[in-house]
Amino acid sequence: xxxxxxxxxxxxxxxxxxxxxxxxxxSSVPPYLFxxxxxxxxxxxxLLKYTSAATLVKGINGFEAEFKKxxxxxxxxxxxxxxxxxxxxxxxxxxxxxxxxxxxxKGTRLSVIA
Amino acid sequence: GAGVSQSPSNKVTEKGKDVELRCDPISGHxxxxxxxxRLGQGLEFLIYFQGNSAPDKSGLPSDRFSAERTGESxxxxxxxxxxxxxxxxxxxxxxxxxSIGADTQYFGPGxxxxxx
Numbered sequence: 001x002x003x004x005x006x007x008x009x010x011x012x013x014x015x016x017x018x019x020x021x022x023x024x025x026x027s028s029v030p031p032y033l034f035x036x037x038x039x040x041x042x043x044x045x046x047l048l049k050y051t052s053a054a055t056l057v058k059g060i061n062g063f064e065a066e067f068k069k070x071x072x073x074x075x076x077x078x079x080x081x082x083x084x085x086x087x088x089x090x091x092x093x094x095x096x097x098x099x100x101x102x103x104x105x106k107g108t109r110l111s112v113i114a
Numbered sequence: 115g116a117g118v119s120q121s122p123s124n125k126v127t128e129k130g131k132d133v134e135l136r137c138d139p140i141s142g143h144x145x146x147x148x149x150x151x152r153l154g155q156g157l158e159f160l161i162y163f164q165g166n167s168a169p170d171k172s173g174l175p176s177d178r179f180s181a182e183r184t185g186e187s188x189x190x191x192x193x194x195x196x197x198x199x200x201x202x203x204x205x206x207x208x209x210x211x212x213s214i215g216a217d218t219q220y221f222g223p224g225x226x227x228x229x230x
């Protein structure tokens with residue numbers, strides 16, 4: 001069975017500092033991995049996804065994530081945090097078979113301090 | 115184009131009452147998913163519709179929960195005899211090519227359900 005672990009339910013960074021949100025997955029087959037962002041009182045918006053085409057994936061708003069099979073990780077990073085990045089971030093996994101729902105982590109709330 | 119829409123945006127009900135939540139997927143999307151997000155938790159899968167196939171109901175927490183979908187359009191999630199633990203945000207998502215593992219799910223804004 002697939003699972004996702006997001007280390008740290010809350011991460012706080014200063015504006016302009018590096019953002020690092022951690023995600024580790026468990027999957028018996030090569031996975032597809034997703035990062036979604038949820039702003040207050042809104043639905044989830046796709047930031048980026050890993051589709052096996054490239055291990056370093058670039059997404060919207062300057063975010064990127066690197067797939068590391070040996071570490072079963074897909075950590076999300078952004079070089080310089082902006083106040084508008086404050087939100088909840090969810091990592092999700094789907095196995096390669098398709099026709100299945102996403103399995104989500106519990107989320108990490110990112111706060112950005114001025 | 116229009117995204118996934120859900121109604122109502124907020125619903126307050128009394129314990130024991132039935133509620134219906136509605137989801138309008140993106141036009142042309144064959145797959146529709148319902149998830150539940152309880153406070154401080156990730157998203158829990160509830161049910162998945164794909165075209166005319168039998169729905170995947172494996173995530174429904176009890177027989178008080180049911181859902182229907184008419185063709186490839188609107189879906190309704192019904193919770194009967196609501197309990198306080200049903201309080202959550204119910205999110206709907208739709209996607210175009212669910213047979214592809216990398217298929218993107220597009221989410222609606224959710225319905226916040228509060229059971230008093």
